[in-house]
Amino acid sequence: MTAMNGGGTRRWGWGSGRAENLRADAQTAKDAAAAAFYELDTAQRDLRISIETISAVDSSPGARKAASDFAEFGARIDRVSHDYITVVDAHDLDRDDLDSGTAARARAELDRTRQDLERVKAELDRFGQSLGPLLTQAENQLARLAPAVERARQGLLAASGALDQVRATGLKADDLAARLAALSPDLTKLNEGAGQHGVQETVQRADRVVREAEAIRGEAERLPERAAEIDKRLSSLRTRAQALHTRAGQVEPVLSELRRRFSAACWQDLQQVPRQAERSVAQAEEKLREARTAREEQRWADATTLLSTVRALLNTTDEGVKAAGERLQRLNEVSFDHTKEVERTRFAIRDAQRLAMAGRSTPDPRHAAPLDSAVERVDRAVASLTGRHPDYWHLLTELDAVKETVQQAVEQIRQDRASGH
Incomplete structure (x- = not known):
C-alpha cells in the first residue's frame, strides 16, 4: 500500500502497531524476569548467611546435610541464572527493526525463564523454612558467644585480683597461681576468636575457663580462712596428743588390776594396748611435725592430709585407751x-x-x-x-x-x- 505526500511516497508497515505492542509485552516480560532474577539472587545470598551460621556452630549430620542441599541449590540457581542471562543477551528489544515474530519469541522465552527463576525461588524458600530449628539453635549459640568470652575474661581478671590480694597478706598460693597460668593457652584461643576455633568449641572453652577461674578465685578468697583453720587444728591436735600420751601411760596400771582380779579371758585382748598406744602417739606427733612444716611452706593440701592422718591415729589410740578403762569399770560392776x-x-x-x-x-x-x-x-x-x-x-x-x-x-x-x- 502506497500514499501520496507532496509528490513523494513512503511504505506503511501494516503490522507496526502490533509489533510495538509485542515489543512492550516483551519488555514487560524482561522486567518481570529481571525482578525474579534479583529476588532469587537476594534469597540465595540471605540463605547463604544462614547456612554459614549453622555450619559455624553445628557439625551434626543434619547441619552437614543442610550445607550439602544448599550447594545443590547453588548449582540449579547457576543454571537458571545462566539461562536468564543468555535469553536477555539474545534479544535486543530496543532495536528499530524488531519485528513482531522476534518480539513474540522474546516474550515467550523471557516468560519461561522467569517461571524457572520463580520456581527455583519457591523451592529455595521452602528449603530455608525447613532450616528454622537449626538456624534458631545456631543463632542462640552465637548469641552466647560474646557474653561467654567476656565472662571468661572477667573471671580470669577476678581470679588474678583475688590472688594478688591473698599474696598481699603473706600467703604464696603457688598452686593457685600455677592453675591460673595454665589457663593462658585457653585465653589466647579465646582472643583468636571463633572464626579460627569454631563457635561451639569457643563457647565450651569460655565456659570451662569461667568455671576454673571461679574455682581459683573462690579458693584464693578462702585461703586465709583455710590457713587459720589449719593453725587451729595443729594446736588442737597437739594438745590432744599430749593428753593422750598421759592417758596412755595410765593403761598399764589398769591392766595390772585386771590381771590381778580377773581371769585371763577378761584382759588378754588388751595386752597390746599400751605398746600400740605409745607407738600411735609417737606416729601422730611425727605427723604433726610434718604438718607444721607443710603449713610453714604453705603446702596446704599436704598439711590437711597429714592432719587427717594425725586425727585418725589419735582416734584409734583413744579407743584403745578408753576400752581398757571401760573394761575394768564394767567388770567391777558385774563382779560385784x-x-x-x-x-x-x-x-x-x-x-x-x-x-x-x-x-x-x-x-x-x-x-x-x-x-x-x-x-x-x-x-x-x-x-x-x-x-x-x-x-x-x-x-x-x-x-x-x-x-x-x-x-x-x-x-x-x-x-x-x-x-x-
Whole structure:
C-alpha cells in the first residue's frame, strides 16, 4: 500500500502497531524476569548467611546435610541464572527493526525463564523454612558467644585480683597461681576468636575457663580462712596428743588390776594396748611435725592430709585407751553384782516376747525361735560363772550379743506387722 505526500511516497508497515505492542509485552516480560532474577539472587545470598551460621556452630549430620542441599541449590540457581542471562543477551528489544515474530519469541522465552527463576525461588524458600530449628539453635549459640568470652575474661581478671590480694597478706598460693597460668593457652584461643576455633568449641572453652577461674578465685578468697583453720587444728591436735600420751601411760596400771582380779579371758585382748598406744602417739606427733612444716611452706593440701592422718591415729589410740578403762569399770560392776545386768537382758527378752504375742494366741515361729534361743544363751552364760575367777567378760559379751539379737527380732516383728504379715 502506497500514499501520496507532496509528490513523494513512503511504505506503511501494516503490522507496526502490533509489533510495538509485542515489543512492550516483551519488555514487560524482561522486567518481570529481571525482578525474579534479583529476588532469587537476594534469597540465595540471605540463605547463604544462614547456612554459614549453622555450619559455624553445628557439625551434626543434619547441619552437614543442610550445607550439602544448599550447594545443590547453588548449582540449579547457576543454571537458571545462566539461562536468564543468555535469553536477555539474545534479544535486543530496543532495536528499530524488531519485528513482531522476534518480539513474540522474546516474550515467550523471557516468560519461561522467569517461571524457572520463580520456581527455583519457591523451592529455595521452602528449603530455608525447613532450616528454622537449626538456624534458631545456631543463632542462640552465637548469641552466647560474646557474653561467654567476656565472662571468661572477667573471671580470669577476678581470679588474678583475688590472688594478688591473698599474696598481699603473706600467703604464696603457688598452686593457685600455677592453675591460673595454665589457663593462658585457653585465653589466647579465646582472643583468636571463633572464626579460627569454631563457635561451639569457643563457647565450651569460655565456659570451662569461667568455671576454673571461679574455682581459683573462690579458693584464693578462702585461703586465709583455710590457713587459720589449719593453725587451729595443729594446736588442737597437739594438745590432744599430749593428753593422750598421759592417758596412755595410765593403761598399764589398769591392766595390772585386771590381771590381778580377773581371769585371763577378761584382759588378754588388751595386752597390746599400751605398746600400740605409745607407738600411735609417737606416729601422730611425727605427723604433726610434718604438718607444721607443710603449713610453714604453705603446702596446704599436704598439711590437711597429714592432719587427717594425725586425727585418725589419735582416734584409734583413744579407743584403745578408753576400752581398757571401760573394761575394768564394767567388770567391777558385774563382779560385784552380775544379776542387774542379767535381769536387764531378761527384761528385754520378755518385752520382745510380749510384742510377739500381741494380738496372737501363738507366736510366729520366725519371731519365737530367736527369742527362745536368747533365753537359752542367757542361762548358759550365767551358768558359766564358775571357779575362783569367773569369766565375767564372757558373760558381758554374751549379754550384749543377746540384747542385739533381741533388738533385731523386735525390728523384724514391727516390719512384719507393718506389711500385714
